Amino acid sequence: MFNIPVLDIKSDPLDVLLAVVGYRLSMLADSDDEEVQALFADRKVIIEIASEEADIARYFSFDNGEFSQRSGHADNADLTINFKDSMTGVKLLTKGSLPAFMTAVQENKLSIEGDYSLMMWFNKLAKHIVPTIPEQYEPYIQKAKPYAYKAQQFANHWIGVAKHKLGK
Numbered sequence: 001m002f003n004i005p006v007l008d009i010k011s012d013p014l015d016v017l018l019a020v021v022g023y024r025l026s027m028l029a030d031s032d033d034e035e036v037q038a039l040f041a042d043r044k045v046i047i048e049i050a051s052e053e054a055d056i057a058r059y060f061s062f063d064n065g066e067f068s069q070r071s072g073h074a075d076n077a078d079l080t081i082n083f084k085d086s087m088t089g090v091k092l093l094t095k096g097s098l099p100a101f102m103t104a105v106q107e108n109k110l111s112i113e114g115d116y117s118l119m120m121w122f123n124k125l126a127k128h129i130v131p132t133i134p135e136q137y138e139p140y141i142q143k144a145k146p147y148a149y150k151a152q153q154f155a156n157h158w159i160g161v162a163k164h165k166l167g168k
Helices: 013-029 034-040 086-095 098-106 117-126 135-166
Strands: 044-051 056-063 066-071 079-083 110-114
Touching (some): 013 044, 013 086, 013 117, 034 117, 044 086, 044 117, 086 110, 098 110, 098 117
Antiparallel strands (some): 044 056, 056 066, 079 110
8 A cells, every 4th residue: 555665764854754755645646636636647757856965865656646655766767856965855845835946956955857847746746745634633733833842942952962062
């Protein structure tokens, strides 16, 4: 059903994010959502997302409604997105903004090779990746946000300490 070999996921934040995106795309490929099915239909493409600096590469294969993902570089990607580093990839992918991608290209934070029109198509598909939160759960999400923010601050502090100790 879902094609994510657990051993093929590195602890790098970009690879974890890409694996989760792939997992969600697998779910979408199996869904009954007609809008999503229309996006998957009649497509035979491979999109690779990588970061050379972080030694991360993962590719997504779309084959006429079928979806799979693999760790590593694709032999023949139709579109390759290569981020300068892992965190740049995470920030840009979670932002989900095509203008931010284009700005990053101009700033040499990422490179894009292949069929640029696939960026537009993948962006349409990406809008379905984050599931809608049912209204009845929204109050719980709002209550959890301050704790998530505190945890993020705590993590950022200790990452900064670790980088300082490692001389980075």
